[in-house]
Amino acid sequence: MSTTLIISAIAPNRPGMANDIAHLIQEFGTTILESHMTVMSNEFTVIMEVTGPWNALAKLEHQLPMKAHKLGMLTMLKRSDKLAEEPQWTAYRVIISDVKDRGIINQVTSFFAENHVNIEEVNCRTFLAPQSEALNGELKMTVTLDKTQPFDELRSKFEQFCKVSNLKAEITPLKNC
Numbered sequence: 001m002s003t004t005l006i007i008s009a010i011a012p013n014r015p016g017m018a019n020d021i022a023h024l025i026q027e028f029g030t031t032i033l034e035s036h037m038t039v040m041s042n043e044f045t046v047i048m049e050v051t052g053p054w055n056a057l058a059k060l061e062h063q064l065p066m067k068a069h070k071l072g073m074l075t076m077l078k079r080s081d082k083l084a085e086e087p088q089w090t091a092y093r094v095i096i097s098d099v100k101d102r103g104i105i106n107q108v109t110s111f112f113a114e115n116h117v118n119i120e121e122v123n124c125r126t127f128l129a130p131q132s133e134a135l136n137g138e139l140k141m142t143v144t145l146d147k148t149q150p151f152d153e154l155r156s157k158f159e160q161f162c163k164v165s166n167l168k169a170e171i172t173p174l175k176n177c
Helices: 017-027 054-070 104-114 151-165
Strands: 003-012 031-040 043-051 074-081 089-099 118-128 135-146 168-173
Touching: 003 017, 003 054, 017 031, 017 043, 017 054, 043 054, 054 074, 089 104, 089 118, 089 151, 104 118, 104 135, 104 151, 151 168
Parallel strands: none
Antiparallel strands: 003 043, 003 074, 031 043, 089 135, 089 168, 118 135
């Protein structure tokens, strides 16, 4: 296993924030393996996994908080171990559209937890419906099943859950995983 650094940061949004954080990471001789950047309200947020030589990671870990603070960023860093081999998992995309119930994320995450399904990623967007101006939303998730877990059984349970919860949803295998 090799070591990686997980970085989380938040700052007031302005043009160039994504470039600033990418530049900081590159400045230390490290590489971004995975990154999720978004704007929430008026805040720029990022969570990323970076890798590099041990000395570059140590330097980044030590100096990034001070450099980020100068840009108005609050940061949190944590060392982690990169998996040495690919796990025996199969990934699926879950899309729930036309969400009107504010408690649906809790219900859906509970469903997957009860069925021993790992949630890899959750993305939720809300918007005002054009005619009524009521809040509406969409939930996208990536979930993984151990290759010994039967997908057809999970799909059947998920379809029943969605029917009872009055949800418009689909669960499909992800390609190239």
